[in-house]
Amino acid sequence: MTAAAAPGIEPETREHLMSAARDAATRAYAPYSKFHVGAALLFADGSVVTGANVENASYGLSLCAETVAAAKVLSEDWRGGLVAVAVHGGMVDAGGHIAPGADPVTPCGRCRQVISEVAQLGGTDPLVICMGAAETVDIRLSQLLPMAFGPANLA
Numbered sequence: 001m002t003a004a005a006a007p008g009i010e011p012e013t014r015e016h017l018m019s020a021a022r023d024a025a026t027r028a029y030a031p032y033s034k035f036h037v038g039a040a041l042l043f044a045d046g047s048v049v050t051g052a053n054v055e056n057a058s059y060g061l062s063l064c065a066e067t068v069a070a071a072k073v074l075s076e077d078w079r080g081g082l083v084a085v086a087v088h089g090g091m092v093d094a095g096g097h098i099a100p101g102a103d104p105v106t107p108c109g110r111c112r113q114v115i116s117e118v119a120q121l122g123g124t125d126p127l128v129i130c131m132g133a134a135e136t137v138d139i140r141l142s143q144l145l146p147m148a149f150g151p152a153n154l155a
C-alpha cells in the first residue's frame with residue numbers, strides 16, 4: 001500500500017501539538033538519564049495522544065516517549081489516520097525545569113518503526129515535528145524511515 005502524505009497542518013494545530021509534547025515531557029520518569037522526552041500524536045479526528053519516556057533501573061528496559069504513546073494508541077481505541085507527531089526533549093535540572101538542547105530531538109530508530117506501525121494502519125505518511133531550542137525540523141516519517149517494513153509485508 002502506498003501511504004498518502006498526511007496533509008500539512010495549520011499553524012495553530014502545530015503549536016497545540018508541540019505544546020502537548022512539551023507538557024508530556026514534564027511527566028517523564030527519567031531519573032537515570034535525566035533526559036525528559038514527550039511525544040504527541042495527532043489523528044485525523046483531531047484527537048491527540050501523548051506519551052513520555054519511562055526508564056528502568058535495568059537501563060536497557062527503558063521505554064521511549066514515542067513508544068509509550070504508540071502503545072497507548074494501539075492498546076486503547078485505535079484512532080485512524082496519523083497526521084503528525086511532535087517530539088520534545090531536554091535535560092531536567094534540580095528544580096525540575098526541562099532545558100531543550102539546541103538540536104532537534106529526532107525519534108530513535110526503534111521509535112521510527114513503532115510509529116510506522118500506527119501510520120501504516122491508517123495509510124498515512126505523517127509529519128514528524130522534531131523540536132529543538134535553536135531549530136525545529138518538520139520531516140515526513142517516510143524520510144526518517146524509508147522502505148519501512150510493515151503489516152503489508154506479512155499479508
Ligand code: THU
Nearest residue numbers: 033035037053064065106107108
Ligand atoms: N528517548 C526518547 O524517549 N525518545 C527518543 O526518540 C530518544 C530517546 C529517551 C530514552 C531515554 O529514556 C532518554 O531519552 C535518554 O536516551
